[in-house]
Amino acid sequence: NAGVMQNPRHLVRRRGQEARLRCSPMKGHSHVYWYRQLPEEGLKFMVYLQKENIIDESGMPKERFSAEFPKEGPSILRIQQVVRGDSAAYFCASSPPAGVGLQETQYFGPGTRLLVL
Amino acid sequence: DQQVKQNSPSLSVQEGRISILNCDYTNSMFDYFLWYKKYPAEGPTFLISISSIKDKNEDGRFTVFLNKSAKHLSLHIVPSQPGDSAVYFCAASYGGTSYGKLTFGQGTILTVHP
Numbered sequence: 001n002a003g004v005m006q007n008p009r010h011l012v013r014r015r016g017q018e019a020r021l022r023c024s025p026m027k028g029h030s031h032v033y034w035y036r037q038l039p040e041e042g043l044k045f046m047v048y049l050q051k052e053n054i055i056d057e058s059g060m061p062k063e064r065f066s067a068e069f070p071k072e073g074p075s076i077l078r079i080q081q082v083v084r085g086d087s088a089a090y091f092c093a094s095s096p097p098a099g100v101g102l103q104e105t106q107y108f109g110p111g112t113r114l115l116v117l
Numbered sequence: 118d119q120q121v122k123q124n125s126p127s128l129s130v131q132e133g134r135i136s137i138l139n140c141d142y143t144n145s146m147f148d149y150f151l152w153y154k155k156y157p158a159e160g161p162t163f164l165i166s167i168s169s170i171k172d173k174n175e176d177g178r179f180t181v182f183l184n185k186s187a188k189h190l191s192l193h194i195v196p197s198q199p200g201d202s203a204v205y206f207c208a209a210s211y212g213g214t215s216y217g218k219l220t221f222g223q224g225t226i227l228t229v230h231p
Contacts (some may be wrong), residue, residue, distance in 0.1 A: 004160070021227060042121075042206060042221040043161070056218055091160050095217075105151065106219060109162035 002027065004109035006021075012115045019086070025094030026035040031055075033106055034067055043091060049075060056059040071072050072099045082116045089113050111113040121209050123222035130229050136194040138225050140207035143188065147209040151219070152181060155204045164205075165192070174227045192224045197229045 005024040013019050022026075025032050031050055035043040048056040049069035060067065065084075069075040079086055093106035121142045124167045130136045138152075148169040153161035167181045167190070169175040174181050194201055204226050208219040 006160075031217060033219070035219075035221075042223045043208075043219075045218045045220065048217040058218070093219075105163055105166055106217075107163060108153070110160045111158075113158075 004029075004092055004107055006090075006092050006109035006112050008112060009110060010026065013082050015083055016081050019082050019114055019116075021077040021079075021090050021092075021114070023075040023077070023092030023094075023109060025075070025092075027047075028106055029094035029096050031038050031095045031104070032069050033095075034077050035091045035093065035108075036057075037089045037091065037108075037111075038090070045080070046077075059116045082114075084116050087114055096101050103104070119223075120147075121207060121220050121222040123205075123223050123225050126223075129224040130227065131195045132199055132229055132231050133196045133200070136192075136197045136201065136227055136229065137160060138192045138194075138205050138207075138227065139223055140190050140192075141228045142190075142209050143189060144209070144211070144220075145188065147220075148211045150181070150190050151208045151210075151211065152179075152184060153206045155206060155207060155224070161206060194227075197227075199229050199231050202227055202229050203224075 003016050027052040033048050034046040037043045042043045045059040047067045061092045064080045089111045092112045093108045149167040152164045155161045165176050165179045165181050183190045204224045206224045207222045
């Protein structure tokens with residue numbers, strides 16, 4: 001009963017490089033969410049995706065950040081030209097398809113800790 | 118604009134006693150609330166949730182209470198155990214176009230002493 005998988009668990013990048021974070025949702029889950037946790041803060045919503053669709057990207061920075069959830073394979077959060085302020089823990093969550101009017105619980109992965117030097 | 122607030126950064130409790138963690142929210146559109154527990158270097162673990170149509174939900178040692186008029190929810194852990202020591206986050210969401218987006222509080226560090 002595999003949970004949400006994220007890799008890598010730790011990622012070190014130099015300023016200006018690209019970071020790619022991967023997330024495989026729980027089996028049977030078709031909704032994926034990305035959150036970021038800066039040091040000493042709570043988790044902040046970034047983006048909500050379903051297969052091949054971005055549903056809500058209201059929390060994504062306008063530049064350098066993008067996310068996808070292709071028909072096959074994991075969801076990818078991509079950060080181009082990283083800066084020191086991007087250093088944070090990035091968490092992925094997944095939930096099953098919802099019934100009409102129902103909220104579904106989100107289950108989180110272990111996170112990717114990004115350090116930008 | 119902090120829509121979900123946990124005003125107590127930390128809480129210390131003796132083993133076997135009750136732990137009460139509090140959470141306030143400002144957005145009256147929130148209709149689904151969750152509590153997560155988080156250990157260092159791990160992802161949040163779901164504990165318990167409550168819909169706005171209820172005022173109480175219980176699961177083993179964990180009970181969540183919701184007071185909609187006060188925009189306040191609390192998590193009760195009875196009896197508290199040393200393994201409960203972790204950071205606890207409350208989160209809220211609502212349906213419609215914002216379905217799926219969880220808004221988190223800042224977290225409360227719970228320490229349970231043997």
